Amino acid sequence: MSGNHRDIHVTVNGPSHPSRVEPRLLLSDYLRHDLGLTGTHVGCEHGVCGACTVLFDGEPVRSCLMFAVQADGHDVQTVEGISAGPENMHPLQEAFWTKHALQCGFCTPGFLMTLLPYLEEHPNPTAAEVREAISGNLCRCTGYQHIVEAVLLAADRLHQQPAPSGG
Amino acid sequence: MKPPPFEYIAPDTQAEALEAARQAGSDAKFLAGGQSLVPAMNFRITQPALLIDLNRVPDLDYIRRDGGAGVHFGAMTRQRRLELDPIVAAEAPLLAEAVPFIAHPQIRNRGTLGGSLAHADPASELPVIAVALDAQLRVASTEGDRWVPAKEFFQGMFTTTLTPEELLVEVALPALPKRTGSAFMEFSRRRGDYALMGVAVIVRLDEAGACDEARLVFLNAGDGPVDAPQAASMLSGRRIDASSAEAAAAHAAEKEIEPLGNLHASPSYQRHLARVLGRRAILVAAQRAAAAGR
Numbered sequence: 455m456s457g458n459h460r461d462i463h464v465t466v467n468g469p470s471h472p473s474r475v476e477p478r479l480l481l482s483d484y485l486r487h488d489l490g491l492t493g494t495h496v497g498c499e500h501g502v503c504g505a506c507t508v509l510f511d512g513e514p515v516r517s518c519l520m521f522a523v524q525a526d527g528h529d530v531q532t533v534e535g536i537s538a539g540p541e542n543m544h545p546l547q548e549a550f551w552t553k554h555a556l557q558c559g560f561c562t563p564g565f566l567m568t569l570l571p572y573l574e575e576h577p578n579p580t581a582a583e584v585r586e587a588i589s590g591n592l593c594r595c596t597g598y599q600h601i602v603e604a605v606l607l608a609a610d611r612l613h614q615q616p617a618p619s620g621g
Numbered sequence: 622m623k624p625p626p627f628e629y630i631a632p633d634t635q636a637e638a639l640e641a642a643r644q645a646g647s648d649a650k651f652l653a654g655g656q657s658l659v660p661a662m663n664f665r666i667t668q669p670a671l672l673i674d675l676n677r678v679p680d681l682d683y684i685r686r687d688g689g690a691g692v693h694f695g696a697m698t699r700q701r702r703l704e705l706d707p708i709v710a711a712e713a714p715l716l717a718e719a720v721p722f723i724a725h726p727q728i729r730n731r732g733t734l735g736g737s738l739a740h741a742d743p744a745s746e747l748p749v750i751a752v753a754l755d756a757q758l759r760v761a762s763t764e765g766d767r768w769v770p771a772k773e774f775f776q777g778m779f780t781t782t783l784t785p786e787e788l789l790v791e792v793a794l795p796a797l798p799k800r801t802g803s804a805f806m807e808f809s810r811r812r813g814d815y816a817l818m819g820v821a822v823i824v825r826l827d828e829a830g831a832c833d834e835a836r837l838v839f840l841n842a843g844d845g846p847v848d849a850p851q852a853a854s855m856l857s858g859r860r861i862d863a864s865s866a867e868a869a870a871a872h873a874a875e876k877e878i879e880p881l882g883n884l885h886a887s888p889s890y891q892r893h894l895a896r897v898l899g900r901r902a903i904l905v906a907a908q909r910a911a912a913a914g915r
Contacts, residue, residue: 457626458626458628458629460629476626477626477627477628477629477672478623478624478625478626478627480623480659480663483623499622499623499660499663500622500660500663500664501656501659501660501724501727501728504725504727507727510730510731513701513730514726514727514730515727515730515731516656516727516728516731518659518663519655519656519659519660519663519731520655520659520731521629521659521672523629523631523674524631524652524655524674524676568726568727586812587726589725589811589812589813590724590725590726590727590728590813
């Protein structure tokens with residue numbers, strides 16, 4: 455394999471990963487193939503569908519529109535990093551489950567990675583605001599109604615997180 | 622849908638980036654936000670032999686007031702920052718109003734002001750805003766810097782005056798005169814889609830409340846931002862009301878734009894949208910100008 459590989463170090467869901475990659479390797483493919491984190495999905499490879507959305511330095515971005523080499527020295531969070539497992543789901547994941555906000559699940563990681571920072575910045579959205587917030591993520595299965603309900607439920611649950619003792 | 626192999630550098634000075642561009646010429650492309658370039662590379666529509674990544678070059682991402690004389694932006698300023706910055710809201714409300722229409726927040730987290738201008742997609746918002754606001758663009762190369770007025774910068778579809786060796790580094794907006802109001806409106810089928818039609822309007826009123834000067838610039842109405850000076854001059858010297866706004870917008874829609882049509886809108890539908898959006902935007906800009914004068 456010839457090529458102009460680079461050594462990069464990318465922090466993904468906590469640990470730093472050293473890798474040797476071609477410049478043309480997309481961040482989405484790096485996560486899926488080099489790191490085995492297949493929760494990030496590839497739908498369109500031109501930034502429209504949102505299935506590849508991850509957090510880059512805390513902000514939601516299209517991983518299909520970045521090269522892995524650009525992530526050298528940066529912090530990436532994927533859907534695998536949201537919770538430790540099914541017994542410890544984030545309230546947003548639990549709300550998606552409760553409200554049947556996924557069927558095939560292909561779009562779901564992109565929605566979750568878009569919504570996590572959104573709910574931190576907008577803890578009390580209206581249904582209309584939620585619809586606008588998810589406009590960059592396409593779903594072919596659900597028709598979005600249950601997704602909106604899940605987000606509203608999650609916002610409510612996150613509101614009710616118990617206060618630290620003494621509060 | 623993966624790009625073919627290419628060489629890649631991520632210089633940490635502007636000088637290195639410019640020297641690399643000078644040596645490679647049209648074999649190289651600059652990588653700014655990548656939200657238009659990388660899709661084109663993924664489709665293999667564009668296949669640069671060398672990618673010069675600008676994301677590690679310092680001092681290209683800033684928003685600065687220029688004494689009392691307007692605002693200066695670094696070309697690598699992210700669109701999301703333009704959307705949220707209070708200086709933009711205060712000094713360039715037309716820009717603040719237009720940016721949320723650019724695609725989606727995930728795109729705006731990476732997309733840049735300079736990248737969008739250099740890409741010159743006729744369906745994009747920032748070139749229209751730059752023309753409407755009389756932006757001056759600073760272009761750098763190993764030969765030095767030069768300033769280009771926005772109106773001259775855009776030469777056609779995806780075409781600007783930039784040579785392959787040149788880098789857009791700064792955008793300067795002049796200060797808004799008193800009694801000026803602006804409005805940006807866009808119509809698309811879904812939130813975040815490319816606009817079927819859009820318009821930026823600026824209105825300046827005289828002391829009596831009549832229109833002193835106006836400007837209308839249309840989006841996706843030709844092969845670049847389309848200025849409608851005849852419609853603007855129809856408003857000049859008159860009171861702006863439903864009737865004068867309708868007349869000016871109708872004239873622009875019928876005579877001054879050349880929409881090309883696309884899968885989702887025929888040219889005649891685009892003209893219809895231009896007339897409706899134009900009329901609404903003229904009225905809103907005039908109201909805002911009146912409010913600004915108090």
